[in-house]
Amino acid sequence: MSLIRQLWIAVALMMSIAFISSFSISTFKAKDYFEEQLLLKNIDNANSLALTLSQIEKDPVMIELMIAAQFDTGHYQRIELIDPEGNTIQRRVFEGDASLGIPNWFTDFAPLNIEPGVAQVQDGWFQLGTLFVESHTRFAYQALWATTRDLFVWFLVVSLGAGILGTLILKYITRPLDDVVNQAEAIGGRRFITSLEPSTLEFGRVVRAMNILSERVRSMLNSERERLEEMRYKNQHDALTGLANREYFFSLLDSRLQQDDKDAQHAILLIRVFHLATLNQQLGHKAVDDLIVKLVNRLTSSINELSSTYTQADAGRLNGSDFAILITDANDLSALSDKILESLQELSDSYAQPLQLPIAATYFSPEVSRGNLMMQLDTLLAQAEHRESICSELCLVSQSTLRFSNADEWRIVLSEALIRERIHAEHYPVLSLDGKLIHQESMMRLQLQGEVHTAGYFIPWARRLGMLPQLDLAMVSHQLKYLSSKENLKPTAINLSAETIADVVTLNKLHSLLKAYPTVAPYMAFEVNERCVAQDPEVFREFCRLLKPLGCSIGLERAGADFAKISNLQEYGLDYIKVDQALMKDIDHESTQQSFLRGLATLGHSIGLMVIAEGVRDPNLIDVFKQLGIDGCTGPGVKVDSFKEI
Numbered sequence: 001m002s003l004i005r006q007l008w009i010a011v012a013l014m015m016s017i018a019f020i021s022s023f024s025i026s027t028f029k030a031k032d033y034f035e036e037q038l039l040l041k042n043i044d045n046a047n048s049l050a051l052t053l054s055q056i057e058k059d060p061v062m063i064e065l066m067i068a069a070q071f072d073t074g075h076y077q078r079i080e081l082i083d084p085e086g087n088t089i090q091r092r093v094f095e096g097d098a099s100l101g102i103p104n105w106f107t108d109f110a111p112l113n114i115e116p117g118v119a120q121v122q123d124g125w126f127q128l129g130t131l132f133v134e135s136h137t138r139f140a141y142q143a144l145w146a147t148t149r150d151l152f153v154w155f156l157v158v159s160l161g162a163g164i165l166g167t168l169i170l171k172y173i174t175r176p177l178d179d180v181v182n183q184a185e186a187i188g189g190r191r192f193i194t195s196l197e198p199s200t201l202e203f204g205r206v207v208r209a210m211n212i213l214s215e216r217v218r219s220m221l222n223s224e225r226e227r228l229e230e231m232r233y234k235n236q237h238d239a240l241t242g243l244a245n246r247e248y249f250f251s252l253l254d255s256r257l258q259q260d261d262k263d264a265q266h267a268i269l270l271i272r273v274f275h276l277a278t279l280n281q282q283l284g285h286k287a288v289d290d291l292i293v294k295l296v297n298r299l300t301s302s303i304n305e306l307s308s309t310y311t312q313a314d315a316g317r318l319n320g321s322d323f324a325i326l327i328t329d330a331n332d333l334s335a336l337s338d339k340i341l342e343s344l345q346e347l348s349d350s351y352a353q354p355l356q357l358p359i360a361a362t363y364f365s366p367e368v369s370r371g372n373l374m375m376q377l378d379t380l381l382a383q384a385e386h387r388e389s390i391c392s393e394l395c396l397v398s399q400s401t402l403r404f405s406n407a408d409e410w411r412i413v414l415s416e417a418l419i420r421e422r423i424h425a426e427h428y429p430v431l432s433l434d435g436k437l438i439h440q441e442s443m444m445r446l447q448l449q450g451e452v453h454t455a456g457y458f459i460p461w462a463r464r465l466g467m468l469p470q471l472d473l474a475m476v477s478h479q480l481k482y483l484s485s486k487e488n489l490k491p492t493a494i495n496l497s498a499e500t501i502a503d504v505v506t507l508n509k510l511h512s513l514l515k516a517y518p519t520v521a522p523y524m525a526f527e528v529n530e531r532c533v534a535q536d537p538e539v540f541r542e543f544c545r546l547l548k549p550l551g552c553s554i555g556l557e558r559a560g561a562d563f564a565k566i567s568n569l570q571e572y573g574l575d576y577i578k579v580d581q582a583l584m585k586d587i588d589h590e591s592t593q594q595s596f597l598r599g600l601a602t603l604g605h606s607i608g609l610m611v612i613a614e615g616v617r618d619p620n621l622i623d624v625f626k627q628l629g630i631d632g633c634t635g636p637g638v639k640v641d642s643f644k645e646i
Contacts, residue, residue: 007174011166019155027148031110034140038114045070046117046133049079053131054122064090078134081121089129094136102145110144112137176203183210192217192570192607221570221606228599229564235592236561238317240289241296248582249316250370252326255581255615257373259366260636264456267310267330267363269337270377271299271344274356274385276321282353291347295357298343299325306336308464312531312558330363331460337361358384410461413448418470422447423478430493430612430634433622438576438612438632439491439525439553444475468497469506476510479524480517493525495557498532501543514550522551527578534562544572557614560600570607577604578634581615588624601629 049070056062063081071079071092081089116134120127176198183195192214197204236248244252256266273279273295280288296315303313303325311329318324327336337359348355360380364373417423424445430438444455462468476494483489500506514521526547533540533556544554556563559577563569579597587593601611613625616635625633 007170011163015159015162019159022155023148023151026151027110027144030144030147031112034144035112035114038112038135038137038140039117041135042114042117042133043119044117045076045135046119046131049133050119050121050131053081053128058123058128060089067092075136075139076134077136078116078132080132081129082132083129084127102141106145106148107141110148112140112144173200176200176207180206180210183207183214186571186573187213217570217607218568221603224599224603224606225564225569228596228603231599232561232564232596235596241292241317243296243323244314244316246316246318249314249318249324249326251582251585252314252316253370253373254585256326256328257364257366257368257370258581258615258617261454261456262366263454264366265330265363265460266365267327267333267336267361268373268377269325269327269333269340269359269361270381271295271323271325271340271357271359272381273321273323274358279355291351291355294347295323295344298347299323299340302339302343303336306332306339309336309460311459311463312529329456329460329463331464333361333363356385360384407461407465410458411465411467414446414458414462414465414467414471417446417448418467418474421474421478423471423474424452425475425479425482427492428634429638430632431638432632433625433630437490438610439493441634442475442479442492442494444471446471463497463499466499469500469503472496472500473506473509473513476524477513480513480520483520483523484517489520489523491523491525491553493527493553493555495527495529498529498536501528501532502536502539507543507546511546511550514547514552518550525553525555525575527555527557530556530559530562530566530577530580534565537566537568541572544574548573555612560597563600564603574607574609576610576612576631578612578614579630581635584613584615587628588621594624594628597630598628601631605629 049066053063053066056066067079067081067090070076076092076094078091078093080091080093083089114135114137116132119131119133121129121131179195179198180203183193186193187210194211194214195207197207197211236244238245243249253268256264273292276288279291283291299315303315307313309330309332310327313328314326316324316326325340327333330336341359344355344357344359348357358381360377360383362373362376362380424447425442426445427440427442429440432438445452446458447453448458459468462471472494479492479494483492500510514524528540528543547554553575554572555574555576555578557578558580560580560583563577579600583593583597585593587597604611610631611629613621613630613633614635616633617637619633619637619639622633
């Protein structure tokens with residue numbers, strides 16, 4: 001029950017007690033007053049009539065006339081004269097209708113108990129009899145009822161006015177309570193936010209205490225985050241350029257080569273600075289460093305300008321003169337290499353002596369080995385070196401012949417798949433270290449012209465055509481219908497693209513879709529690439545704010561590289577993170593990598609996150625995971641039956 005309602009009940013109870021008390025006291029005070037006044041009236045009238053009867057002749061007719069005259073003028077219930085032997089001399093009793101519209105319950109609640117007036121009637125020196133005079137109570141009841149009724153009406157009017165005024169006052173006083181409740185709910189959801197302190201003393205103390213808690217957690221997380229990022233950066237990046245170093249870049253490349261989606265199409269570009277030793281002698285070491293930094297900036301800028309043609313781009317420095325770019329879900333390698341070539345040509349033209357910066361680029365699929373791929377790139381680069389142009393480029397396009405040839409064809413087949421609801425899903429388990437199911441990953445599959453394809457087949461073109469939000473929405477709808485048809489619901493995770501969470505219209509549709517399945521929505525988990533969150537945290541914050549109240553879980557996939565870069569991570573209300581497969585390489589004997597993952601798990605646990613390892617191929621690593629604080633794992637080596645045997 002809300003505090004406002006409890007306050008209202010307390011106020012209503014107090015006002016009821018006050019009314020009952022006032023009503024009872026006023027009624028019984030008035031009752032006592034009427035009883036006293038009627039008693040005095042009875043005594044006075046009895047004495048007055050007895051004195052009159054004592055002075056007149058004791059003729060029975062005369063006595064009867066005097067008593068009748070008194071009875072008819074005084075609103076009496078009874079006037080009776082009794083002789084000393086107890087015999088009635090004269091008796092007059094009211095026999096008319098005594099009802100005056102007064103409820104019977106009221107006369108029972110406040111009965112008037114009035115003693116009759118008693119006086120002695122003398123006949124000379126002898127006693128003629130005893131006179132009893134009893135006034136009628138009907139008019140006293142009428143006055144008492146009118147007084148009580150008016151009191152009730154006025155009290156009701158005052159209560160209504162006080163209630164309206166009290167409502168306004170309570171709303172004003174408890175207005176800061178909304179902030180207190182929101183902050184308490186946020187802390188309960190592992191979002192440590194701060195609020196303005198209200199002027200109300202008690203609320204202010206509560207908010208101040210919660211703000212102190214939030215600031216302490218924020219300070220602790222920031223400190224741990226900075227330490228973790230410093231460790232990661234030092235271990236994984238080149239000091240001069242900030243690009244991934246050789247070991248980390250090859251880990252990223254291996255994670256793409258080892259993925260299960262054989263239809264995925266990635267690309268890699270290799271750029272070499274020729275005659276680096278000669279340039280060092282001619283320009284000097286510092287000038288060559290400046291040249292390399294400019295080269296990296298141009299590469300990064302060129303990649304970012306064509307971000308719609310891929311899912312993710314990772315650049316690395318393989319040695320002093322070789323630079324590589326790994327393109328995940330590549331769609332248009334020619335356009336990307338042409339853009340880089342143009343940018344490097346401009347860089348070369350800015351120097352007095354032209355630079356030789358050849359480029360080699362090729363598509364690849366997960367079925368090739370790293371050695372063969374790098375050998376192929378070296379061959380392409382050697383061919384590029386012998387070209388006459390200053391900056392040479394040779395692009396080997398290895399797209400499957402089954403792919404459609406142009407954007408129009410892709411738009412047609414993708415639209416047809418959406419209209420005809422030809423979306424399928426494959427589920428892969430995500431298990432805790434004790435073998436229990438955390439959730440099942442739902443991977444999208446599309447039936448295109450009679451054949452079912454994995455995401456790597458159509459995602460690049462869907463991104464280029466701006467159809468990813470439609471596909472994601474259709475996938476969620478498919479899974480909601482699927483789960484609603486099952487008796488035993490299993491938590492299910494779906495990956496959403498950056499384009500989907502940035503599309504307000506799609507998010508509203510997603511919200512409405514989940515609200516239509518209130519019993520299934522709490523079993524849904526949504527994952528977003530960590531890099532998308534790091535690049536646009538406000539969009540992700542709004543995404544969390546919209547879906548968390550529906551009971552959905554939210555997590556990050558491919559986490560680790562940018563995890564420590566996300567500021568105010570504790571405010572999002574995340575439920576879990578999945579550590580990138582590239583960070584799990586040689587985890588059983590790489591002490592530096594273990595230190596980083598242990599720190600990552602500690603940081604995640606401090607804000608209530610579950611930490612899950614991605615791309616696990618060897619289930620025997622469970623003991624290593626336990627030592628590092630990792631809670632679960634998923635990948636080709638994670639199967640429900642075999643995992644329980646470990």
